[in-house]
Amino acid sequence: MSSAGVTNLALSASMQRPLRWLLALALLLPLTLVAASLALTWSLARTTPVVLVAPAAVFATTLAMYLGLRRRFARIHARIEDGRLHLETGFSRRDYALAELAANGMRVVDLDAERDHRPGLRTWGIGLPELASGWFRLRDGERALCILTGAWNRVCLLRAHDGTRILLSLADPATLHAALASARPVRGVDGSA
Template sequence: MSATVFPMIPAASKSVWFFGIICLLLVGLLFLMGWLAWSMQHAQFTVSKDGLRLEGDLWGRTIPLKSLKLDEAVVTNLNIDRDHQPKWRTMGTGLPGYAAGWFKLRNGTKALVYVTDRTHVARIPTTDGYTVMLSVAEPQALIDALKRFNHH
């Protein structure tokens, strides 16, 4: 006598839809992670008459020159300047060697951070109640460029 096969009743279409939605979410997450990885390597900061333009990831924006407290802007080394070290990420990306987005600093203030090298940071307070902190090869040159545009 040969074996008799009894197939299972096929799953309802909602099970297939659920699987499809999960797959779409995973593909979307994969694209988001790829875009974040790309933006970590391609962030840039542009100084112009319009202000300071932060380009890179979700937190990019243009900050008008009038909102920057350039007389209080300084170059800092976050390995030494403990008060201004990002402590809590409130909305952003925090990976080893990369911090971007909104953070609460050790001193309790709020900051918009784009930091990859903690030893070369331009720290620029704003009139809007937060500080901008940017890692650039020449932080003083960034601050000086902002001051030049501000005086025109």
């Protein structure tokens, strides 16, 4: 999808499955635990309705946390605009000049085969089944900005000028590849740019 010089890069998988995991882990599980502890407290102690204040506070906090995380999920995207690759991971935002990224090239890798490039330690971001978005330490110790969705068998691997690796699960890597190719400076016969 492109409008007025902006090319949105579609991710390789829908966010529906990670959103279901978020619902289960950030909303349903805490609320189930609160309900169970409330029922146990009520049956054992036969306490007054004042005991409902704590679960009500937990419910409000859990709901606010879930809605905040869901809003962050909605922000996750990658786009090309004005010769720059803009990445929004939900917790951070970065952009890189395409010409700088083009200098190191782009590879499409299978993270199941090249396990050193897999995200290991999440330092700032979101990690759920079929979603890794944010800053990670890769298994080889390198720092990486990731937006990985679905299966990780076709991932775009780039390296920024500061050494940061960028891992993106794109539905069509050719769009980014073409943008990088057009951003590469044209060399003259004498080798000058």
